[in-house]
Amino acid sequence: MKKQGMVIPHEHGGWAMVSIPFVIGMLSGKPNWMHVFLFVAWLFLYLSSYPFLQSLKKRADRARMIKWGAIYGAIAVLSLIPPLLTLPQLALFAPILLVLLMVNIWNVKRKKERAVFNDLCAILIFSLGGAAAYLLGGGGWDRMMVLIILYNVLYFMGSVFFVKSVFRERKNKRWTVYAKSYHIILLVVPWIVGNPWMAVAYLFSLLRTFLYAGRVIRPMKVGIIEIIGSIQFLILAMLWL
Known part of the structure; x- marks a missing residue:
């Protein structure tokens, strides 16, 4: 530029x-x-x-x-x-x-x-x-609005934990534990709020984190993974939200 x-x-x-x-x-x-x-x-x-x-x-x-x-x-x-x-x-x-x-x-x-x-x-x-x-x-200012905010926050915070675990905090084993623990919790929250099928939208994030958290991975590969994850989240969220 x-x-x-x-x-x-x-x-x-x-x-x-x-x-x-x-x-x-x-x-x-x-x-x-x-x-x-x-x-x-x-x-x-x-x-x-x-x-x-x-x-x-x-x-x-x-x-x-x-x-x-x-x-x-x-x-x-x-x-x-x-x-x-x-x-x-x-x-x-x-x-x-x-x-x-x-x-x-x-x-x-x-x-x-x-x-x-x-x-x-x-x-x-x-x-x-x-x-x-x-x-x-x-x-309206209703339950659906709350869910829209909640599920998006949950998904993108998962990206924050994942990206930190493969870059800035890769050598910090605690961050690997944090990232994996967070993504396990992601599968539980939709059940708690009465929308269990939404848990499926977070399975890709869980798999990505357990495969790569704490490992050396190229930035381009991380970007591709995140793009794929975002697209599948959008599609599945529209099916079950």
């Missing part, structure tokens, strides 16, 4: 998290044309947050980061107007998103962006996109 080129997030996990919860939420309700505007707004809010957060870390390139963050943010705001006019209730998500984003900013400024709690807050932000899509599709 050229020095003055566009600023684009390079983490594959971010692209999955910005899209999969949204699609699940949209299809759990009734898809309509306003979802196109809402998704564009949601996508550009994500694109905007990336350079703004990066600007807190990269002083030498701060001006370019802020410029692209502002451009993406303007597109997001304009795209958000039609959905907000259609359903003003969407604005109720704003305070929650701001609080979670403030946690991310606080951790970035203290160089603790890899903390598990920071990851959880980021995943909650993405999962709320699914809740908003569900509400726009005729859903």
Whole structure:
């Protein structure tokens, strides 16, 4: 990427998290044309947050980061107007998103962006996109909305544990235990909340973790595994959610 080129997030996990919860939420309700505007707004809010957060870390390139963050943010705001006019209730998500984003900013400024709690807050932000899509599709502030948030948070937190266990914490045996234990719990939660078939959507994650946690694995292979896992989660979630 050229020095003055566009600023684009390079983490594959971010692209999955910005899209999969949204699609699940949209299809759990009734898809309509306003979802196109809402998704564009949601996508550009994500694109905007990336350079703004990066600007807190990269002083030498701060001006370019802020410029692209502002451009993406303007597109997001304009795209958000039609959905907000259609359903003003969407604005109720704003305070929650701001609080979670403030946690991310606080951790970035203290160089603790890899903390598990920071990851959880980021995943909650993405999962709320699914809740908003569900509400726009005729859903309510109901059990289904809670499940959309819950199941997405559970899945993507599993990715956090897995990725840490094969990269930054690969030599830490405790993290291997944490990752495997978490994925066993994943199979139990759907039974507890009365939706046992959803446990099937987490079987791939469990198998992936028990096969590779604590082992040396190439980043590209991890990326491919995560893409496959995200697609199968989306398909199975729509079958049983």
